[in-house]
Amino acid sequence: xxICIIGSGYVGLVSGACFAEVGHSVVCVDxxxxxxxxxxxxxxxxxEPGLEELVQRNVAAKRLRFTNxxxxxxxxxxxxxxAVPTPPQSxxxxxxxxxxxxxxEIAGVLKPGQYRVVVDKSTVPVKTGEKVDATIRRYNPxxxxxxxxxxxxxxxxxxxxxxxxxxxxxxxxxxxxxTDLMKRLYEPFQSPILVTDxxxxxxxxxAANSFLSLKISYINAVSAICEASGADIEMVADGxxxxxxxxxxxxxxxxxxxxxxxxxxxxxxxxxxxxxxxxFHLLKEVERINASQLDRFLKKVRDALWVLRDKKIGVWGxxxxxxxxxxxxxxxxxxVNKLAGEGAQVAVYDPKGMVxxxxxxxxxxxxxxxxxxxxxxxxxxxxLLATEWKEFARQDFAGVKANMHTPLLFDGRNLLNPKIxxxxxxxxxxxxxx
Ligand code: UDX
Numbered sequence: 001x002x003i004c005i006i007g008s009g010y011v012g013l014v015s016g017a018c019f020a021e022v023g024h025s026v027v028c029v030d031x032x033x034x035x036x037x038x039x040x041x042x043x044x045x046x047x048e049p050g051l052e053e054l055v056q057r058n059v060a061a062k063r064l065r066f067t068n069x070x071x072x073x074x075x076x077x078x079x080x081x082x083a084v085p086t087p088p089q090s091x092x093x094x095x096x097x098x099x100x101x102x103x104x105e106i107a108g109v110l111k112p113g114q115y116r117v118v119v120d121k122s123t124v125p126v127k128t129g130e131k132v133d134a135t136i137r138r139y140n141p142x143x144x145x146x147x148x149x150x151x152x153x154x155x156x157x158x159x160x161x162x163x164x165x166x167x168x169x170x171x172x173x174x175x176x177x178x179t180d181l182m183k184r185l186y187e188p189f190q191s192p193i194l195v196t197d198x199x200x201x202x203x204x205x206x207a208a209n210s211f212l213s214l215k216i217s218y219i220n221a222v223s224a225i226c227e228a229s230g231a232d233i234e235m236v237a238d239g240x241x242x243x244x245x246x247x248x249x250x251x252x253x254x255x256x257x258x259x260x261x262x263x264x265x266x267x268x269x270x271x272x273x274x275x276x277x278x279x280f281h282l283l284k285e286v287e288r289i290n291a292s293q294l295d296r297f298l299k300k301v302r303d304a305l306w307v308l309r310d311k312k313i314g315v316w317g318x319x320x321x322x323x324x325x326x327x328x329x330x331x332x333x334x335x336v337n338k339l340a341g342e343g344a345q346v347a348v349y350d351p352k353g354m355v356x357x358x359x360x361x362x363x364x365x366x367x368x369x370x371x372x373x374x375x376x377x378x379x380x381x382x383x384l385l386a387t388e389w390k391e392f393a394r395q396d397f398a399g400v401k402a403n404m405h406t407p408l409l410f411d412g413r414n415l416l417n418p419k420i421x422x423x424x425x426x427x428x429x430x431x432x433x434x
Contacts, residue, residue, distance in 0.1 A: 001185055004029055004073030005081040006102050008039065008066065010046060010159070010260075011121055011152045012083030017051060018163040020058035022188035028066050029073040039066040047325040047352055050160040070102070071109040074116065079185060080106060082132075083121045083152075092267035093275070094125050103132045107139035115144040117178045121152050123205050123265060125272045129172065129198035146178035149198045151205035156259065157323035169193045172201020206272065209265040210283055215250045216257045217289040223253035223432025224296065233432030234414060253432045255331040255386060255412040256293035258320035263290075263329050293431070294331055297412055298338060300429055304408055305382060309343030312405065314380035316373055317387025317413075318353035325352040332386035333362050335412070339384075340364035349376040351389050374400060381406045388413035397424050 001024045005016045008030035016028040030036050038045055042059070044052045058064035067073060074080055084098040099122060106118060118136065120129055133147040149172035154162040169186050171193060173179045179195055186193055196204070223233040233253045241248025257263065266283050273280035305311050320330035327333055330353070340346045341364060349370040350357070357363050370376035373392060377383050377400045385392055393415050401407045401424055409416075409426040414433060421428040 001025070001079065001181070002077045003027075003079040003081065003185065004077040005083050005121075006030075006070060006073060006106075007082065007084035007098075007122070008032075008035060009083065009085060010048075010156065011154065012081070013039075013044075013046070013055075014048060014051060014154060014159040014163055015081065015083060015121065015152065016064060017054040017058060018160065019185070020061075020064035021054055021164070024063065024185065025076070026058075026064050027073045027076050028064070029068065029070055030066070031068055033068055036066050036068050048159050049157065049323060054160060070105045074106060074109045075111075077116070079117045079119060079181060081119045081121050081150075082106075086122045086124055088264045088267055091271065093271040094123075094268045096124065096128060096131075099124060099128065099132065100135060103135040104139050107136040107143060110136070110140050110143040110145065112142055113144065115177075117148055117181050118145050119148045119150045119182070120202075121150055123151060123209075123261070123268075124149075124202055125206070125268065126199050126202040128202060146173065146175040147198065148173045148175075148178050148182060149201035150182065151201060153205070153208065156326055157321060164189065166191045170196065170201050170204050172196045172198040174198060206265055206269040209261055210269045210286070212250050213257055213262045213266045213290070214282070214286045216252075216262075217286040219251045219253045220256060220293050220432075221289050224292075226432040227296075230434055232434060236432075253414060254293065254388075255297055255335065255431070256290040258329045258331040258334075259326065260320075260328045263287075294335060294338075297410065297431065298335070301339075301382060301384065301410055304410075304427075304429075308339060311344045311382070312380045313339055313344045313346050314370070314376040314378070314383040314404075315339070315346055315348040316350070316376060316383070316385045316392050317389060318348060318350035318357050319387050319389075322387055322389040323352075325356055327353045327357045327360070327362060330387075333357065335384065335386050336367055337362075337364045340366050347376045347378070347380070349373050350387065351391055353387075374403060378403050380404045382408040382410060384410045384412060385415055386412050388415040397421065397426070401425055 004027040005012045006029045008028045016026045020026040082102050087095050089095045129147045129149050171182045226233040237251040241251050270283050317332045347368040347370045354369050407426045409428045411430045414430045
């Protein structure tokens with residue numbers, strides 16, 4: 001099928017590449033000429049395992065191309081995806097100006113007799129589809145189209161496998177014609193397709209991400225009880241996770257959730273519920289618990305070092321989770337900056353996150369970028385693990401300890417084995433485990 005994706009960011013680019021991979025003819029559109037130029041040169045603006053090869057293979061096979069022209073994209077395609085950013089506003093509600101603008105632009109290029117399915121893939125508040133529909137009709141009363149909601153559930157770091165083999169595909173549609181086209185589009189993915197009305201599909205995305213955030217905050221709240229009682233959160237999580245109704249996924253206690261989705265989506269869902277007159281207090285507690293994880297962790301560091309000023313502290317990790325270069329809303333960055341803000345001499349190492357942390361000027365000016373995990377630990381009075389990269393677990397810890405001033409180790413993601421760390425001679429502290 002012939003499709004276009006407006007917005008070549010994370011969701012748009014990975015979706016475009018995956019649709020091309022299963023044989024569709026895909027045009028990715030973006031109004032950022034710099035990004036389009038990069039993509040035309042074969043450069044990928046984000047780090048995502050497997051994406052570069054996927055893009056190169058499908059460009060070479062002429063199933064994937066890039067343009068800055070919405071008209072070109074819409075002309076080419078039976079299905080037009082909208083995958084532009086929906087950033088948060090200062091009150092937590094969603095900024096829909098990019099969606100609205102794209103809706104007007106699509107209206108401006110739709111030709112008479114040219115039926116198109118306009119699919120919203122960006123995460124949007126419930127009832128946005130109705131507004132997109134009304135906007136296109138207002139700016140082009142003779143346009144023939146249907147608006148469909150098709151939220152994306154990919155995770156950064158495993159976006160390609162998530163997209164190629166999704167747990168489910170949600171299609172919110174009020175038109176049989178549009179639903180049939182969407183089913184044909186997704187046929188090669190061999191995943192269950194749930195067809196709903198447009199409003200329900202939009203709500204599913206916010207409800208799903210908020211539920212996963214709630215699951216993380218739940219286990220983090222239990223981790224605080226473990227610390228107070230001497231129980232071990234890893235055993236507790238295994239014990240409750242073995243109940244198939246609960247499941248072990250997303251029960252990893254740590255420094256809390258970050259990234260460009262959960263914090264934003266929980267806030268947005270709170271704002272959406274508020275606006276609809278049904279306040280969602282439970283989600284406010286989810287946010288409170290999430291913020292308290294970093295505070296509790298910092299308290300442990302302060303309890304051990306007393307005063308942070310002038311202390312040499314090594315930090316492993318900057319990205320909001322492993323296997324990505326994304327440092328947006330990363331708890332690790334917040335941790336590093338709080339330490340540096342209190343006068344500690346922080347040296348940090350991250351396998352992929354340092355370039356963007358510098359490019360976006362996210363780090364306190366006093367923070368030193370280390371060349372390796374060992375370099376970050378050199379002479380340190382404490383070493384803090386903030387992101388659970390596998391590479392960190394594989395370090396020669398006897399060598400790390402030998403190069404530190406004091407063998408104090410704080411594992412903010414419960415990545416390491418407490419028994420082994422203590423045998424090596426570390427004064428080891430984790431989250432919610434003795
Ligand atoms: C998330 C959703 O999983 C995905 O479906 C949606 O489309 C976008 O948002 P992502 O933000 O890429 O994906 O990362 P995810 O793997 O879900 O992790 C989010 C945050 O939660 C990370 O900061 C991670 O460290 C944290 N987390 C996750 C925990 O603290 N504990 C867990 O058990 C799982």
